[in-house]
Amino acid sequence: MTNATDLQTNSRIHELLKKHFGYDEFRPNQKEIIQNVLQGKDALAIMPTGGGKSLCFQLPALALNGTAIVISPLIALMKDQVDALQANGISAAFYNSSQASEEQQKIWDELQNGALKLLYVAPESLSLLQPLLNTIAISLFAIDEAHCISSWGHDFRPAYTRLGHLKQQFPKIPLIALTATADKATQADIMQQLRIPKAKKFITSFDRPNLYLDVRPGQNRLKQISSFLKNFRNESGIVYCLSRKSTETIAAKLNNSGYHAQAYHAGLSSEERNRIQDDFVNDRIPIIVATIAFGMGIDKSNVRWVIHYNMPKNIEGYYQEIGRSGRDGLDAHALLFYSFADVIQLRKFMQGTPTEAYQLAKLERMQQFAEALSCRRKALLNYFGEHLFEDCGNCDICTAPPEYFDGTLLAQKVCSAIYRLKGTEPLGMVLDVLRGAKNAAVYDKGYQHIKTYGAAKEVSWRDLQQYIIQMLNQGILEIRFHEKGRLLLTPLAEKILFENKKVQLAHILEADEKKKAVAEINKPAATSLFEKLKVLRAVLAKDMGVPAYVVFSDASLKDM
Ligand code: ADP
Numbered sequence: 001m002t003n004a005t006d007l008q009t010n011s012r013i014h015e016l017l018k019k020h021f022g023y024d025e026f027r028p029n030q031k032e033i034i035q036n037v038l039q040g041k042d043a044l045a046i047m048p049t050g051g052g053k054s055l056c057f058q059l060p061a062l063a064l065n066g067t068a069i070v071i072s073p074l075i076a077l078m079k080d081q082v083d084a085l086q087a088n089g090i091s092a093a094f095y096n097s098s099q100a101s102e103e104q105q106k107i108w109d110e111l112q113n114g115a116l117k118l119l120y121v122a123p124e125s126l127s128l129l130q131p132l133l134n135t136i137a138i139s140l141f142a143i144d145e146a147h148c149i150s151s152w153g154h155d156f157r158p159a160y161t162r163l164g165h166l167k168q169q170f171p172k173i174p175l176i177a178l179t180a181t182a183d184k185a186t187q188a189d190i191m192q193q194l195r196i197p198k199a200k201k202f203i204t205s206f207d208r209p210n211l212y213l214d215v216r217p218g219q220n221r222l223k224q225i226s227s228f229l230k231n232f233r234n235e236s237g238i239v240y241c242l243s244r245k246s247t248e249t250i251a252a253k254l255n256n257s258g259y260h261a262q263a264y265h266a267g268l269s270s271e272e273r274n275r276i277q278d279d280f281v282n283d284r285i286p287i288i289v290a291t292i293a294f295g296m297g298i299d300k301s302n303v304r305w306v307i308h309y310n311m312p313k314n315i316e317g318y319y320q321e322i323g324r325s326g327r328d329g330l331d332a333h334a335l336l337f338y339s340f341a342d343v344i345q346l347r348k349f350m351q352g353t354p355t356e357a358y359q360l361a362k363l364e365r366m367q368q369f370a371e372a373l374s375c376r377r378k379a380l381l382n383y384f385g386e387h388l389f390e391d392c393g394n395c396d397i398c399t400a401p402p403e404y405f406d407g408t409l410l411a412q413k414v415c416s417a418i419y420r421l422k423g424t425e426p427l428g429m430v431l432d433v434l435r436g437a438k439n440a441a442v443y444d445k446g447y448q449h450i451k452t453y454g455a456a457k458e459v460s461w462r463d464l465q466q467y468i469i470q471m472l473n474q475g476i477l478e479i480r481f482h483e484k485g486r487l488l489l490t491p492l493a494e495k496i497l498f499e500n501k502k503v504q505l506a507h508i509l510e511a512d513e514k515k516k517a518v519a520e521i522n523k524p525a526a527t528s529l530f531e532k533l534k535v536l537r538a539v540l541a542k543d544m545g546v547p548a549y550v551v552f553s554d555a556s557l558k559d560m
């Protein structure tokens with residue numbers, strides 16, 4: 001739909017873009033979001049880090065009458081944005097509890113005089129401004145980092161939950177919520193809590209095709225990092241660790257090996273942190289070894305690599321952190337070390353917290369990503385509700401794929417079972433149904449009568465579980481962990497069920513195990529009964545695509 005008014009706004013917003021921000025073109029979705037706001041409508045914008053969310057409310061703030069109220073969670077972020085706006089000649093200010101009362105009074109006056117185009121406010125300070133808000137002209141509300149409102153998100157901030165009243169108090173003023181990280185359930189939660197049920201959702205692709213996704217076992221990490229860094233002499237990169245202490249020790253070790261690295265964590269003074277950030281952004285320090293305290297709001301385009309020394313606690317965090325590399329669109333390498341010890345450590349942190357169950361479920365998805373046997377990018381994007389139909393060719397799995405077998409039939413059975421269960425049941429029940437389990441949970445629901453009952457009874461419980469996880473990672477299935485972990489079909493599953501699309505599944509043999517097994521096969525005589533059976537298992541899996549288990553009785557164990 002184009003009419004004269006649209007064309008007018010179109011050229012007007014391009015003009016503002018050039019004049020105030022110096023850019024010639026909009027990034028994906030920016031224009032659509034801006035137009036939506038200018039039409040007075042609410043919006044939920046999901047856009048990856050660095051995608052250009054700020055412009056989506058800054059530009060409308062300039063185009064509309066009145067002051068835009070921007071809710072932002074971090075004082076440092078507010079200050080950076082306000083500095084940048086002022087440098088572009090835009091009247092903007094921030095308001096928070098760290099300011100002296102004279103300063104607050106000055107802002108109060110400016111607001112009353114209508115002198116501000118944008119005011120950034122911490123959610124905790126919004127109530128102080130309440131009496132004033134009713135008396136001034138407000139152009140729009142922007143809720144930045146909106147995932148903070150949801151306890152399902154990964155950065156819950158209680159003060160955000162009080163923002164729900166804004167829409168009630170100002171029903172006619174457009175409200176735009178922005179975030180880089182919200183899975184589907186969090187998106188719904190944000191819309192409900194902000195009371196913008198009719199908000200238009202703008203989801204910008206999360207794909208960052210220039211990032212090489214790489215996962216390696218977390219053994220001899222320092223040695224691995226050392227050889228990794230040989231490919232990146234003098235290039236900027238970030239090592240993320242779990243603890244403050246390890247940032248210090250790893251930075252020290254890298255410095256001893258002739259690299260120039262600096263530790264960064266929340267325990268340092270804010271001057272020190274600012275200095276380090278500045279040195280990094282201006283290429284004076286190439287390597288930062290940091291906790292996750294580092295990076296939010298850092299605008300550096302030439303970060304060539306990110307290493308996760310420890311596994312992040314969820315995919316949102318992982319995505320956000322790797323997203324700090326390769327912002328210039330050139331190749332960058334994201335290396336994740338995966339070790340089970342990290343999983344245990346993270347689980348401990350989560351224990352006893354109010355959102356323990358969600359956190360654990362998210363951790364499990366992170367772990368499944370790290371253990372993926374199919375295209376990592378597919379798995380990553382599937383988590384955010386995006387479906388890649390082809391493998392990416394730019395991850396460790398695509399570069400060195402495991403051995404696959406044609407798993408189409410098995411995948412069809414799984415999809416069919418989930419279809420018949422109407423996407424209401426979690427993994428455990430889907431497994432029980434497919435394996436024809438004779439337990440009360442199945443019988444109570446009458447599932448023994450559905451057509452796929454027992455359709456995969458020849459596959460062991462554990463293997464079937466692994467295959468289903470592979471299907472999840474391939475984007476064929478989706479898990480709703482906020483809804484009892486129920487499994488659902490994605491559009492890809494429909495292609496498999498109804499268009500006979502082929503599915504490749506990887507054999508469930510550990511890589512090392514496989515190598516050993518092949519070596520054993522080549523040996524003239526396998527030594528023990530145990531070894532012989534292991535060889536048999538490998539042959540069954542490798543050559544015939546039949547997953548098999550070696551089961552011992554106590555008696556046979558004594559023989560070995
Ligand atoms: P986000 O909040 O989504 O992480 P920002 O709003 O901080 O991202 O923007 C990231 C960077 O992209 C900033 O340096 C910003 O100036 C730049 N940017 C935003 N929009 C455009 C555009 N249309 N063209 C070029 N650069 C842009």
Ligand code: MG
Nearest residue numbers: 050053054144
């Ligand atoms: Mg931002």
